[in-house]
Amino acid sequence: MKRKLVGVITLLAVALPTLAVSGSKSNGLILGFKNMSAVSGPFVTAQGETDPNIRGISGDSQEWMIDKSIKGQLFANGRLVMKVQGLVPTGNPPNPEAEFRAAVSCLTIGTDSSTSPPTSIIETVNVLTSGFSADASGKANIKAKLQLPSPCVAPMVMILNGNQADGDFWLAVTGFDPVGGK
Secondary structure, eight states, X not given: OHHHHHHHHHHHHHHHHHHHHHHTGGGSEEEEESOEEEOOGGGOOOTTOOOSEETTEEXXXXXXXXXXXXXXXXXXXXXXXXXXXXXEETXXXXXXXXXEEEEEEEEEEEEETTSSSOEEEEEEEEEEOOOEEOOTTOOEEEEEEOOOOSSOEEEEXXXXXXXXXXXXXXXXXXXXXXXXXX
């Protein structure tokens, strides 16, 4: 009897912390990154064009580089924290943008109501922040709370131009560039 009781207590001692962690995952870290890739090469979008794009957001019309680093974290509750250092146009610094914005792109489940009965489909949902001050050296701190779709599958984070009147163009995206990035 004592062995069974010890076994049950041991099992609970192991299981309870696991249950507590899994129960708190709704606000847990879903994406942490220390690298981004700046828009360059075939990702650059010609003036007035919309392709190429990543999940519906076109690359900027000029190449950019990350002179220092971009680090960030995205949490399941929609909190986004990013430290941007040295995001500037390639060969043409300083940074001309007074502000940077961020976008979180998720794949989620939608409904195609044109079929009978309606069917589930995969949709892209892009959620954007407002602008955050950026200096001439390409430095900015982005802290935002976003309303992410549920589920949010395969999240990507992008840094966008600050001038919304020009449209939405990404300058950097989660990923890495072993040649031009740091």
